[in-house]
Amino acid sequence: MKKIDSHLHVWAHDPDTYPYREGQAPPRDRGDAEFLLDLMDRADVDGALIVQPIVHGFDHSYVDDTIAQWPDRFVGMCLVDPQAPDPVGMLDELVGRGYRGVRFNPALWREGELMNGDVGQALYKRAGELGIPVGFLVSPNNYEEIETLASVYPDTDAIVDHFGHCVPNRDGSEVPAFERLLAMSRYPRINVKLSEFPRASNEEFPYIDLFDWVHRLIDEFSSDRLMWGTDFPFIVEQAGYSKGWEIADRIEPAIGPGLSDQILGGTCERLFGTWG
Template sequence: MMASSSAAAAPFRFLPPLATTASCTLLSNSSRTPTTRRRLLLSTTIAAAMATSSPSDGSASSSCKVVDSHLHVWASPQQANEGYSYFPGQEPTLRGDADFLLECMDEAGVDGALIVQPVNHMFDHSLVTSVLKKYPSKFIGCCLANPADDGSGIKQLEHLIVQEKYRAVRFNPNLWPSGQKMTNEVGRSLFAKAGELGAPVGILVMKGIGLYIQEIEELCRDYPETTVILDHMAFCKPPTNDEEEKAFSSFLNLSRFPQ
């Protein structure tokens, strides 16, 4: 799904969690010392090497690409002043522009990435879209669903997927209007439209999957043609108590849905 690029026919292999974590840390901590930065780059490179190591039969794997499967970019202060404004209250405190990302990727030996629309720009996708168009062989995009009550986000989703060539869409339940759920009329329409367009839905359950498991199960049951991804492994961790055990089990039980 997110492993192909319009400009590259070679197969892609995603980074394991170690590499992804190191890359995200590096992108969000530009003020660290060179020594620390080199250590992060080293851990990323080691994990990338593991991901692209030669198979047991000894055949060459040089055609594989190293891809970071989840990261963000946002405007530099200069770009923000030139029209790519930040969403009020979401102004970044760290550097995360595309030039910096490309520098980090080059140093770490990463060939490409999936860029997820950041909350810093909320539903204004102009900055990420400009990056995707400028570097089509490097990046593919995941847009952010707009669950506004007026349903305008449905047309926006179709435009971003069909016209701007985004490959997936993120659902963030915390962005739904107060008191509303992802299973409301707008949420269902967005979810169904994503399936119709062949765009996987990545769900961000930042507050824990237990709060949203019923909504996710309902959407999966009613729209089996829509592929679902639980971002950040649904924020689950090795359970240490009954509540965490229940949350982790509910996450694993989602495997019963075909998508």
């Protein structure tokens, strides 16, 4: 089985060479690629999808250099400025440089604009034409925007990050936003990342209150539309990188070998191509 980390970020600690986004304080966590690779090797992780970090804004130079240095270990998901004069042209340029996905962050849109507006529709449509997935960093407030895009452009692959930023209720009662996320399985090109466990859970490692949600997502989406992500570098201080993978082994009832092969690597390679 090949293990692919579907969600993490890397950032440089040399702002003179790799500028930070204006107004973005340098992160305290170590997030460089060399540190990540050491942790990946210790955890027997074959590859990872690097999502362009907001720390560097739209300057992709550090991720560019990281992928160029370790092309067998890393694939990139870019970040396009929806307020740029030509966002679609920016997407074309980044994909031409080798990026295999694009992230939508609603906080980057102009005030009052939605992701399912003209700019978002143009970018989403173009992503489908280019054959790359769109990853959504969203809250439940944005679900309608995703559903609109998925309805209008059914040939574009999409990924909802981090359990859609749903959180279980402490009393175990139904969470309407999570039920709506499950209902998005009716769109066959929507996928979900099982990632950011420490943030989503109300408990400590191994985040038992999310186990049932994992199984419900498997039931609704199937394992080949789900993927595992650690959210490095944040996971390092939250639990430890290796423990970010150990969660999968702790889930009860246990995820069977065939299903786990898809979730821990197969889905990511289906959407982004092979690693190594």
